Amino acid sequence: MPAFNLNVRNDGIAIITFDLPEEKVNKLTTPAMEELDRVLDEAAAKKGIKALVFSSGKDGNFIVGADIAEIRDIRDPKKGEEIARKGQSILAKLEALPFPTVAAIHGPCMGGGLELALACWRRVISNDQRTMLALPEVKLGISPGFGGTQRLPRLVGLMNALDMILTGKSIYAKKARRIGLADEVVYKEILLESAVKAARKDIGKKRPQTIRARRPLIIRLMEGNPFTRSIVFRMAKKTVLKETRGNYPAPLAALDAVRTGLGRGRKAGYRKEARFLGELAVTAISKNLVSIYYLNEALKKDVAPSPARIANAGVLGAGVMGGGIAQLFAEKGIFVRMKDIKTTFISTGLKAAANVFKKRAKKGILDPLQARDGFDRITGTLDYSGFGQADMVVEAVVENMDVKKAVVAEFENASKESAIFASNTSSLSITELATASQRPGKVVGMHFFNPVDKMPLVEIVRGEKTSDETAAAIASLSRRLGKLPVTVNDGPGFLVNRILMPYLGEAVKMLEEGRRIGEIDEELLDFGMPMGAFILLDEIGIDVAHKVADILYQGLGERAKPSSTLGSLHEEGYLGKKNGKGFYRYKGRARKGPDESVYAKIVKVSGQNRGNQDIIDRTVLLMVKEAALCLEETIIERADYLDGALIFGIGFPPFRGGLLRYADDRGIKDIVEKLEGFAKKYGERFAPPKSLIEMAGSGKGFYS
Structure with missing residues (x-):
């Protein structure tokens, strides 16, 4: 069965319907793209076509993007670049058709799906909650590869485009209309009819070329001038580095492709875009992020059917x-x-x-x-x-x-x-x-x-x-x-809190040894954690963290014994963000610098500070130890689901693939040796569990 059906109506409006056989959603697989290439050639050669509407045959889904399995399987940068160049070539054909083209979008329109829609003259979208538009490639560790970095800025303006491309975030109908990404927003029941009407209106006209976003004058001036535009790019790069700490290369690559296209022309931008996709797709970061995509899908599907209906x-x-x-x-x-x-x-x-x-x-x-x-x-x-x-x-x-x-x-x-x-x-x-x-x-x-x-x-x-x-x-x-x-x-603590609390507790112990709040948190942020340990303690609430730590101590025994610091701070009225008094100072809801008064409340202990890597090793390796114990005790049975719980529950750095994948990549033998060394220096809480010692001896890991 074909994936694409070309039907020409009596009024000369052609409809291409995309319905990928034996799939719940439309994906731009390599065979589908090859078929689209042929269908576009057919449409270009067919006499009597006055305009074309591109629609989906799937209920509640436009196109979710490329086939993630194909991205996962890329091992050679040249192969990735070739895939991107071919996709660019096919969408260039769509863009070059000698008549108006309109994308009728209902449901997710993601990645390559949005890049296809960008190649059309116009986009008419439904106001349904399921209709989301995004270029989410950076979330997979790659950059858009089918022309998105070149067409989107020319349609919605540079700043609007960068906001989507560099974050991968989805936008809904209301914002899509505001920034000019959607030409019309209609009820899904009249979507195709409205798209046909829009296509008919454009017959005999030239393709719209101007940026369609409603932008303030100052923004238009900044984006239109090469000098001020360079300031926008510098600001964007600074923001990316601040947010990612340099751990995610894809947003910077996408930014470079956008800048090249606007500065040296679309052809140069397309070349760079394709090259970056190939180079990024083979990185360990991309492979880890793709594995998390599949983990997300597995967690969604691994739910036993239930007749219970909650009304x-x-x-x-x-x-x-x-x-x-x-x-x-x-x-x-x-x-x-x-x-x-x-x-x-x-x-x-x-x-x-x-x-x-x-x-x-x-x-x-x-x-x-x-x-x-x-x-x-x-x-x-x-x-x-x-x-x-x-x-x-x-x-x-x-x-x-x-x-x-x-x-x-x-x-x-x-x-x-x-x-x-x-x-x-x-x-x-x-x-x-x-x-x-x-x-x-x-x-x-x-x-x-x-x-x-x-x-x-x-x-x-x-x-x-x-x-x-x-x-x-x-x-x-x-x-x-x-x-x-x-x-x-x-x-005790179930799964996530049981693994999280030793991490937070060790940060507090390092504070007692003379480390500084900002020093510890900065190192953890550089590692990729979404918040430093003390920022997180303030968010949770020092009173709540103290209570959870005590519950774990009662359930797990001496190795989980918390320091007295959380209890002392709680008694002194330090609750964290909720009352504006915690490890950090607050002005309203805004966090300021570390609260220097905390240091006077801490009972100092002797410690051996051995550089910043010790901050990571002492906190994160305690998490690895606790995770191993959770698997031993069958609190959870699957290592990948444990990783998923920590990624989606506390934001463990996705680019590292999960806590246990990080442990495997680092080497179980190295981790055991580190834990044994820490046990001698700092106490038995670091003693590696039996399962880790056995894995180190056999050369196996959590995933092997």
Whole structure:
């Protein structure tokens, strides 16, 4: 079956429909591109065609981009360059057709799909929430290769183009229209009709050449003058280096391709674009990022089918976290009853939910009506009225086992027997919590990460008596909510916090030895962590981190014994960002420099500072050790899923491929030797576990 169908209507409007056989989505595979090449030749030669509309035969999908498997398999830079040059050549044919062309876009239009749309005269897109446009190649460690770095700046302006190309972020219909990427935004039901109408209007006219973004005069002047444009490029490079710390070469390469094209012409820009794609595709960074793409897809798909259908839910605890959870449910069509003990707490939760809805409407992810309807699905209460209809509840009350047990009993007295009780606890035992339940099989952990609307991971925590049906229902619900579920077994701190806390604790111990807050955080940022340890402690809350550390100490014993610093700071009123007093100083919500007063509160210990590499080794290798123990104890069974949990839960550097892939790349033998050396210097908390020692002896790794 062909992937492309060319149909010429009686009015001379041709429709090319792309429907890749035996695939759920349209991808620009090599065979598909070769077929498109032939179809474009046919269209160019066919008499009677007055205009052409390019559309998708897939429901809710335009084109997701190139075939990632082909990118993964590139081993020779010349091969990658050849693929890019061929793609450029084919889209140049589309651009050169002697009649108007319009892309009718509904659903994801990504990478090569957007580059194809850019080769058309116009783009008419649907206002559907699923319609997103992006050049996400940098997220795979490569740069756009089918002309995106050359056509996009000439369509939407330099700054708008760089904002998309250098970040890989998606934009929705509202912004696409504003920056001129979309010529029209319409309801999906009239998309094809509107695209045909747009094509018909352009018959006999010349292709539009001007930048279509509505830009302030100062921006137009800056982008139009070679001297001021060079300032824009310098600023962009500075921003990229600040954000990536030089760990991601793809944005800089894409920036160079854009600059070359605007400075020396499109042909030079195309050559550089193709060469960069080939060079970047063979790097270890690109291979790691591609592996994470496949890991993301695996986590989405590895969810057992569940007949449970959640239509009504409850949220117990209406703070900022509870409000964020309620918003997430309500946006997906689930009615939410939110309970707390004071009306002020209910107001806080409703305000948190409203703020997220407003933000998503402002970005164009939701239209105002969708946002209003979503918010209207949330109601508040001081009692359990209405909870009899709830199919499940998410508990988000204070991290206190006695309080949570009381809430379990209260909920079960007010709910139907089939209702699931999901706890959002970050560290308390689900098995122990279930002892307060009359139906322990219905008790499960559903640990969201903060902020709820941004963090993709949900830890599904199975207690000893959690039923398979309950775990499957919550994992399925998590996917419905747009999250990535990772199922783990119960244990102190579960998975992510158990691995994270030794990392944070070691940073605190180095502070006690005389290191400086900024020194430690800068080194961790250079390693690729999204936040330094002390920035993260302030974000989590010093009080919360102290409590979690104590829970781990109780569950794991002496090797997890925390320093006294977090407790001392907590007692002195240092809570972190929430009260503006933490390891850093704050002015409003803005973080300033390290708070020098912290040093006077720390009990100093003797230490041996051995250079900045020690900062990485002592913090990150403790994470590797704890991860190995989690696998030994079957808290989680798969090394790749553990890596996924840390990447999507705390932002472990994606370019390193995950914590355990980093360990394999570095060498297990080297890690064991380092841990043994640290154990002699700093204590038994560094003693390598049995599984690591065995791997070092056999030459194996976590992935081999």
